[in-house]
Amino acid sequence: MPVLFDTMERWMRDERVGVALTAACVALPYVWSKVKPMLSSKKKEKQAKLRIILVGQQKFCADVFDAYRDLGHDIVAVYTMPDTDARPEPVRVQAEKFGVSVFQPKSFKTAEVANQWKEHNADIAVLAYVTKIIPDSVINTPAMGTICFHPSLLPKYRGGNAIQWQIIQGEKETGVTVFWTDAGADTGPILLQKRAQIKPDDTTASLYFKTLYPIGVDAMKEAITMVANGTAPRLVQDESLSSAQPLCKDKHVHISWDRPGQEVYNLIRGANPQPGAHTTLNGEMVRIFDCSFDSTRITSEHQAGQVVSI
Numbered sequence: 001m002p003v004l005f006d007t008m009e010r011w012m013r014d015e016r017v018g019v020a021l022t023a024a025c026v027a028l029p030y031v032w033s034k035v036k037p038m039l040s041s042k043k044k045e046k047q048a049k050l051r052i053i054l055v056g057q058q059k060f061c062a063d064v065f066d067a068y069r070d071l072g073h074d075i076v077a078v079y080t081m082p083d084t085d086a087r088p089e090p091v092r093v094q095a096e097k098f099g100v101s102v103f104q105p106k107s108f109k110t111a112e113v114a115n116q117w118k119e120h121n122a123d124i125a126v127l128a129y130v131t132k133i134i135p136d137s138v139i140n141t142p143a144m145g146t147i148c149f150h151p152s153l154l155p156k157y158r159g160g161n162a163i164q165w166q167i168i169q170g171e172k173e174t175g176v177t178v179f180w181t182d183a184g185a186d187t188g189p190i191l192l193q194k195r196a197q198i199k200p201d202d203t204t205a206s207l208y209f210k211t212l213y214p215i216g217v218d219a220m221k222e223a224i225t226m227v228a229n230g231t232a233p234r235l236v237q238d239e240s241l242s243s244a245q246p247l248c249k250d251k252h253v254h255i256s257w258d259r260p261g262q263e264v265y266n267l268i269r270g271a272n273p274q275p276g277a278h279t280t281l282n283g284e285m286v287r288i289f290d291c292s293f294d295s296t297r298i299t300s301e302h303q304a305g306q307v308v309s310i
Helices: 003-012 016-047 057-068 090-097 111-120 162-168 204-229 261-270
Strands: 051-056 073-081 124-130 146-150 172-181 190-197 279-283 284-289
Touching: 051 057, 051 111, 051 162, 057 073, 057 090, 073 090, 073 111, 111 279, 124 204, 146 204, 162 204, 162 261, 172 204, 204 284
Parallel strands: 051 073, 051 124, 124 146
Antiparallel strands: 146 172, 172 190, 279 284
């Protein structure tokens, strides 16, 4: 060690060496700014590039498409709903822009679709807002399986109208789940979850577009990155906590005015925009999509369903 320090001291006494060291110190931040992106790029290259079949609809699926392309994955095929009213599905527009094959089958329960999925030779399939039933013969085709987005904290609120039922039943917390599909309906192992709050005046529309939509896209990005890195878990759902609700239809959203005000308010919020809570006026069905609830005006003198002012 004394020899080393002595050598360094002699270098520093040498004016030329001192100048060189000073220049090196000045240049170091600039050099690092150029080298760091290269190292980050090398690191990204080591992450697995997945061949993905993307299935979904609406703007949500289109945003997931863009996110996966930005991550460098290869979307080998897109499956979406048939176009309606001459308006193409957003994900179809995005996919065709980048030359990705788009399929719009009326049903996934055909030999044609099953054969197509085999030909895609995909690593994984991703279901990003899917309303059609996809049979096991198709869903199990990708080498790594299939992951699916769901707008609730599974195992609670399984089913196709999870958002509506969470609000109708007065939940204050919600979230999204990305899970591995299996033979059941929303019963597969959980990959990840993200939690969020339901605001007192949220409707199904506001909760989805302002909360679950953005965190859902983030969850899908995070999930596919974990799959690519080999860190995606498969956490078995706790069946003791499970619940499943039917599709929310007219028979479920008739307003009973003898129910507590908070229940009526939850029903109206949860049914907005679909199917729309309803009552009768002069013998005809009337739908109510919006209202306000003021609990401070309720007193012990009032009965549920009593009109206190107009």
